[in-house]
Amino acid sequence: MTGPARQPQQTGVAPTQPHPWRRLDARMLVVTPLDSVLRLLPVLAILLLTGRGDPMRVWIALGLTGLLVLLGALRWQTTRYRITDDRVELHKGWLHRQRTSVPRDRIRTVDLTAKLVHRIFGLSVVRVSAAAGSHAGAHQLDLDAVSTAEAEGLRRELLARRAPAPGAEVAAPAAPPAEELARLDPSWVRYAPLTVSSLAGIGVVLGALWRLFDDLGVDPLDVPTVGVAADRLAAAPVWLGTAVVGVLLLVLAVVGSVVLFVERWWSYRLTREADGTLRVRRGLLTRRSLSVSGRRLRGVLVSEPLLLRAGRGAQAWAVSTGLEKGAHGGALQPPVPRAEAGRVAAAVLREHPSVIIGAPLSRHPRAALTRRLTRALGSAAALVGVAWLVAARWPTLDWVGPASLALLPIALLLGLDRYRNLGHALTERYLVARQGSLHRRTVALQRSGVIGWTFRQSVFQRRSGLVTVQAVTAAGDRGYEVLDILAADGVALADATTPGLFDPMRPTPSSTPPVSA
Structure with a gap:
């Protein structure tokens, strides 16, 4: 005979919560x-x-x-x-x-x-x-x-x-020892004035000076030296005053950009941990540590803005999911020599530089050159026309028309350079694409990270038989373009990059309609 069920004994000890809540540090x-x-x-x-x-x-x-x-x-x-x-x-x-x-x-x-x-x-x-x-x-x-x-x-x-x-x-x-991929070289500071941070540097220096005068409760023009300098500058010829202001802004840009570079990238180290995680540590006053999961890394982008490119510099960025959008959201290094950027990009992807940034790129058709020149020269010609209209309307600005003619050779060189930088390559594991002149960008995107394709063709591209192909991915900018290639080559490139992706769209033999006698 079964007796009554025994009640659980009360011990007075609360059960342990599987995952307890924590507080932030009281400090x-x-x-x-x-x-x-x-x-x-x-x-x-x-x-x-x-x-x-x-x-x-x-x-x-x-x-x-x-x-x-x-x-x-x-x-x-x-x-x-x-x-x-x-x-x-x-x-x-x-x-x-x-x-x-x-x-x-x-x-x-x-x-x-x-x-x-x-x-x-x-x-x-x-x-x-x-x-x-x-x-x-x-x-x-x-x-x-x-x-x-x-x-x-x-x-x-x-x-x-x-x-x-x-x-x-x-x-x-x-943790096991991490593999060091790069560390700060003090000579890299020479690239600081060649970046956008040089413009921010002007604001940093001027802001610090303005705050100092504001804390003193002093108008800058009330300072004898500043006031005398301002009066002399106002009395000087326009060209001299412009030159002096330009030199001062240049000095502020250089000083400010160097200060920002040192604060952002001091003690910089790029390491790869045992589990494949990339870690970027940097900062002088504010220490920052960014960890990018190796499982989420889909490629590397090498960025070369015009001034940095003119100084033969570049900067490598991680193409990964979950990175913040911003000035330094996925930066793997500070502005460095282009060869160093290529080396770091290859080391991050565990490839040889000749397979990534140094990969030989396929040239795009001559029709792409025509499009580059037409767009560059067409925009420049429109600006020249506006300049001549301004010169005709306001006689005091009659110099604007002849001066605007300098835009035409600049536009020609820009169009040629944009075409020269067009190219793509398909390696065993990566799709490499390059484009841009004012801002040249070279991306090495994992073929396994491509989840789809977008084909775009404008009216003018259709007349030239060209197409823009975009590899869609969940990482980085969500898509990377190969500009102005032949339509057949674009389809072949997409099919070779992601084999089998287009198979469901191909007609099967059973779906082919019979041919009537």
């Missing part, structure tokens, strides 16, 4: 207010040493600092995160609650950032980027901030797609 409560206070140091120094400046700015900033302390405490109290077997979850917010969940199989990159104040307290910001299409539109997740050791452990765990043991703290396991 984050100090980081944000301290960062705000540090920004006040120049103003405080000016007030103490010179007695000039605006004391109200100090009181306002101190009040905001106190508010930041309160908000930081609330943020720390209401922020939780956890890592499960298949997801990374983040809950935060008090008045406005936010729930973020990122599937682990969609994680593409893990970026670690540590500003100077973060580094002082041994903290890092962990940014987890996932591929588009993750649930609830959760493409990015930030943990601000965790300890440096925990951040390193999170990076390895998330890229390896292994959940930590339930209830265990995340710690950085002993």
Whole structure:
């Protein structure tokens, strides 16, 4: 005879949660207010040493600092995160609650950032980027901030797609030695003025000078030296004033670009870890660490803007899923000599440079040259016509018409150079394509990473028998073009790159209609 079921014994111990929620590091409560206070140091120094400046700015900033302390405490109290077997979850917010969940199989990159104040307290910001299409539109997740050791452990765990043991703290396991692919060469700083950052450098230097004068409460023109220089410049001939301003802007551009280069790329190292993950570490004041999963890498792009190309420089970028769009979202290195960019691109793809950037490219048909020249010269001729109309309408600008004729030979050279840079090649594992003149780009895209093809043909291309073929991929720019090749060659290139992709569209023998007698 069966007796009554025994009730479970109450032990008074709560069951262990499989994947417990974690808090951010409590030291984050100090980081944000301290960062705000540090920004006040120049103003405080000016007030103490010179007695000039605006004391109200100090009181306002101190009040905001106190508010930041309160908000930081609330943020720390209401922020939780956890890592499960298949997801990374983040809950935060008090008045406005936010729930973020990122599937682990969609994680593409893990970026670690540590500003100077973060580094002082041994903290890092962990940014987890996932591929588009993750649930609830959760493409990015930030943990601000965790300890440096925990951040390193999170990076390895998330890229390896292994959940930590339930209830265990995340710690950085002993990793095998990484293969070093590149490190900073101080001579590369010579390429800094040849990049877009040189323009940003003007803003950096001018912004720093303007902030200094603003903290002093001084109008720059009230400074005797500056005022005298401005008066002399205004009284000088136009050509001389323009030349002086041009030289000053050039100096500011060079100085600013060098400063930005050093801050961004100091201590640069590119390594490949045992699991194939590429890691880029760089930064002087703000340390950054970008990790790109080797499983998600689909190729490398070598970028050569006009000025950098004129100095025989280039920069390699990763073509991978999940990378942020931005100035340095997938940069594998700073601006470097072109040979070094080709070497790094080949090393990242585990190929010889002659197979990637140095691969012999197939020339495009002469009709492509005609299109390049027609478009370049046509645009230049239109501008010349407008210039002559302006000269006829305003006699004081009669020099504009003759000066505009210089655009025609420039356009001719530009069209020839654009055609010279057109080319493509198909290797055993990669599709290599090059195009551009003002900005030449060479991409080596894995054939296995091509998921489709787009064929485009304008009215003018149809008359010339040309077509633009785009290899569609989930990585990078989502598609890379081979411009102006013969229509038959475009179809053959796509078929050879992805064998079998077009088989369902080909007619079968059974579908061929019988021929009537």
